[in-house]
Every structure is written in structure tokens, then in C-alpha cells.
Amino acid sequence: MAQDTVKIGLILPMTGPFASTGRQISTAAEAYMATHGDEVAGTKVELILEDDGGVPDQTKRIAQEMVVNEGVKVLAGFGLTPLAFAAAPIATQAKVPMVVMAAATSSITEKSPFITRTSFTLPQATVPLARWAADNDISKVVTVVADYAPGIDAENAFVNEFKNQGGEIVESIRVPVANPDFAPFLQRVRDAQPDAVFVFVPSGVGSAFMKQFQDRGLADAGIKLIGTGDVTDDDILNDMGDVAKGVITTHHYSAAHESAENDTFKQAFKDAGGDRPNFMAAGGWDGMALIYQALEKTGGDASGPALMEAIKGMEWESPRGPVSIDPETRDIVQDMYYREVKDVDGELYNVEFGKEEAVKDPAKAAKN
Ligand code: VNL
Numbered sequence: 150m151a152q153d154t155v156k157i158g159l160i161l162p163m164t165g166p167f168a169s170t171g172r173q174i175s176t177a178a179e180a181y182m183a184t185h186g187d188e189v190a191g192t193k194v195e196l197i198l199e200d201d202g203g204v205p206d207q208t209k210r211i212a213q214e215m216v217v218n219e220g221v222k223v224l225a226g227f228g229l230t231p232l233a234f235a236a237a238p239i240a241t242q243a244k245v246p247m248v249v250m251a252a253a254t255s256s257i258t259e260k261s262p263f264i265t266r267t268s269f270t271l272p273q274a275t276v277p278l279a280r281w282a283a284d285n286d287i288s289k290v291v292t293v294v295a296d297y298a299p300g301i302d303a304e305n306a307f308v309n310e311f312k313n314q315g316g317e318i319v320e321s322i323r324v325p326v327a328n329p330d331f332a333p334f335l336q337r338v339r340d341a342q343p344d345a346v347f348v349f350v351p352s353g354v355g356s357a358f359m360k361q362f363q364d365r366g367l368a369d370a371g372i373k374l375i376g377t378g379d380v381t382d383d384d385i386l387n388d389m390g391d392v393a394k395g396v397i398t399t400h401h402y403s404a405a406h407e408s409a410e411n412d413t414f415k416q417a418f419k420d421a422g423g424d425r426p427n428f429m430a431a432g433g434w435d436g437m438a439l440i441y442q443a444l445e446k447t448g449g450d451a452s453g454p455a456l457m458e459a460i461k462g463m464e465w466e467s468p469r470g471p472v473s474i475d476p477e478t479r480d481i482v483q484d485m486y487y488r489e490v491k492d493v494d495g496e497l498y499n500v501e502f503g504k505e506e507a508v509k510d511p512a513k514a515a516k517n
Contacts, residue, residue: 154193155451157440158215160208160236161226163200166327169353169384170228171200173426174250174433177414178225180421181437184413189441190449197221203228205235212239222451223248225436228429229351230254230298237261244453246460248440250432251352254298255512258480263453265460265479267439267472268432269401271299271349272512274377275306277485277505278399282345282375283314289343290316290375293334295350296323302512303349303377311347319343326351331361339367348376352429355380356389363392378403378499381490383427387497396490398499401483402431402469405498414468426468435467435481439474471507480510 159178161171175198187194197219201207208227215221216239224240225248227233233252237260240247249257249266253274258264282290292307294300300323308318319341322334329350338346346367350358358380362368374380378400381393404415404425414434418426426434443459444451461476472483485508488499 154195156195156221157223158221159198159226160201160211162203162228165203167203167228170429173429176421176423177430177433178437180417181434184417189444192449205231208232209235212236216243216245223440226250227252233257246453246456248436250436251429255302255510266481267435270510271302272306273508273510274399275303276310276511279307279310283316287344289319290345290347291319291338291341291343292321292347295326297326300349307347331358335361335365345373345375348380350380352379352382355382356385359389359392381499383425393490398488399485402428403499405500410466411468431469478513482507482509
């Protein structure tokens with residue numbers, strides 16, 4: 150019976166500069182369905198994947214088309230913040246849940262009561278790192294962030310927390326989002342001679358950053374590199390070479406995280422045609438887990454308000470560790486890990502060495 154099929158519309162950048170994010174998330178979503186089947190609470194689930202090319206107008210048009218013409222009950226994906234912002238009004242108008250699997254600006258979940266998130270927020274990843282830096286002999290920092298909403302979130306979170314801890318910010322630099330030339334910026338950083346550079350660049354851009362960090366001689370000048378885990382993304386980390394070794398990051402997912410859930414996830418990801426899953430893939434897998442569990446809880450009722458009630462307070466064991474959905478903000482609560490890039494059996498990994506548990510988005514905690 151056709152009316153018993155719940156369609157999930159997965160909108161991702163499958164082409165363009167952020168195609169790696171689309172590939173990671175779509176592979177993980179397919180892997181989740183291959184592992185858990187395509188039936189929940191007696192209802193068939195169907196995944197419809199569409200490419201927005203990373204263009205906000207396309208995301209919005211596709212979301213509209215999916216809910217109006219294709220009867221999609223849940224919108225998911227959203228590889229970058231501007232794409233999530235563009236689709237938010239559709240979720241509100243159509244009362245269709247929107248599961249953000251990637252985009253990580255704090256305010257996204259405030260753009261519609263139908264938005265929830267299974268990725269992370271930049272302040273959530275950044276505040277623990279600012280504390281770690283202050284506690285570990287780093288007193289002067291230059292921040293370098295991609296010049297758009299999540300970068301501004303990261304810069305604000307780092308600068309505020311690091312200053313609260315008594316640290317000094319020498320300079321805050323913002324670089325273009327896609328295909329930036331880091332050389333002139335890194336030359337400025339070198340001249341400023343800080344103890345460390347804090348960096349946020351979106352997934353996929355880390356390789357270019359690391360290469361120029363090396364070429365400009367920052368590591369040789371004794372300047373440490375710290376950042377959110379986006380810069381040492383598992384998708385590209387292993388190809389970065391020695392320059393990545395010793396880089397300290399904070400993030401919610403590492404392919405090196407040791408747990409039975411992560412082993413299952415990594416195997417399913419491989420079986421679905423992927424290589425090493427990154428944090429984007431974890432967001433995709435968990436987004437599907439959240440949708441499945443919500444449908445389970447409503448007994449297959451896929452109406453937007455019923456699903457949104459079901460997701461509030463949901464808790465589960467993710468490949469990253471224990472997670473839950475904050476019933477007040479609909480944002481994800483999760484452990485934030487301290488990690489160091491190390492060689493493990495000839496491959497580079499983000500090796501966890503500590504964590505802050507059950508971290509809520511600090512930017513929202515400050516407002517509430
Ligand atoms: C965003 C945040 C995108 C973190 C990312 O990679 C990322 C975003 C594409 O909110 O736009 O690593």
C-alpha cells in the first residue's frame with residue numbers, strides 16, 4: 150500500500166566543492182538502511198536522494214518540490230549552514246521535520262520548531278578546546294576561521310572562552326569559505342609568533358590548509374596547530390602526511406573511537422561502498438537512527454508534530470558514544486573528545502585522549 154511508505158528526502162551537495170560531505174552522508178544513510186532494513190513499525194521507509202550542488206536556492210527548491218509533489222514526510226541532509234537556513238521556512242510551512250545531519254551553526258535549530266540536528270555545533274566543539282589550550286601552556290593564539298556563520302560561531306566561542314581562561318588573542322583572521330588561498334594569511338600568523346593557531350575550516354578544506362601550514366614553515370617556527378576536528382577530517386586525514394602528526398583537535402567523532410557501535414558502523418560503511426567514515430557520515434547514520442527510533446515510538450505515525458514530539462529527549466548509543474536530543478532546543482547533546490593525530494599501524498588517525506561528557510550547545514545555554 151503506497152500510503153504506508155514513509156519517504157525521507159535526503160538533500161545533499163553531491164557535486165561542487167563540498168561533494169565529499171554529500172558522499173559521506175549518503176553512503177552512511179544507505180549503510181544504515183542496509184543494516185536495519187527498510188521497515189519500521191510496519192511501515193516501509195524509502196530514501197530519496199537529491200543533489201543541491203551546495204547552492205541554497207537549489208536546496209530550497211528541492212525541499213519544496215519534495216514535500217509538495219513527492220509526499221516526503223521527513224527532510225534530511227543539509228551539508229552547509231546556508232543550505233539549512235534556506236530550507237528552514239519549508240519545514241515550518243509544511244510542518245515537516247528537518248533532520249540536519251551536517252550543518253553546524255548554533256542558530257540553525259532556532260530557525261524552525263521542526264528542525265533537529267545530529268551533527269554538532271561549532272561552540273560545542275570549540276569551548277572545550279579553548280579550555281584545553283589554556284590548561285596546556287598555550288597563552289597567545291591567532292584564530293583563523295572560514296568567513297561564514299559556523300566560522301564566526303567558532304571564532305566567538307574560542308575568543309570568549311580563551312580570554313575567560315586568561316589567554317591572549319593576538320589576531321582573528323577570516324578566510325574565504327571555498328578554495329581559499331591560505332598563504333598570505335599564514336604568513337601573517339607566522340609574523341605574529343603566537344604559541345598556537347586555532348583553526349576552523351569546513352570538511353574537505355583541511356588538506357589545503359595543512360599543506361600551506363607546512364609550506365609557510367609555521368610548524369618549523371614552533372607554532373602549534375589546534376582546531377575543531379573539521380580540519381583533520383577522517384575522509385582526508387590519512388593523505389595529509391607528517392605535518393598533521395601532533396595536531397590537537399576537539400570533536401564528537403573519530404574513526405578511531407573504540408566501541409562495538411563504531412565497529413558495526415565502519416563495517417556497514419565499507420559494505421555500502423565507502424572507505425573511512427568521517428564525522429559527516431556519523432551525522433548521517435545517526436540522523437537515520439533518530440528517524441527510525443521516532444517512527445518506532447509513534448507506531449509509524451509520520452505526521453510532523455508527532456515525529457517532533459517523539460524526537461525530544463531521545464537517547465541512543467551512537468558510533469561516537471552516547472547521545473541525546475535536548476528536548477528544549479532539539480539540538481544534540483554529546484561527549485566532546487580531545488584528540489591527537491597519531492600514526493596507528495601506518496595510518497593517521499585522530500586518537501582520543503580525554504573527553505567532556507554530555508556537552509550541550511554552549512551558545513544556546515548562554516541565551517537560555
Ligand atoms: C559546516 C560546518 C560545514 C562544519 C562543514 O563542512 C563543517 C556548516 C562542509 O555549517 O556549513 O565541517
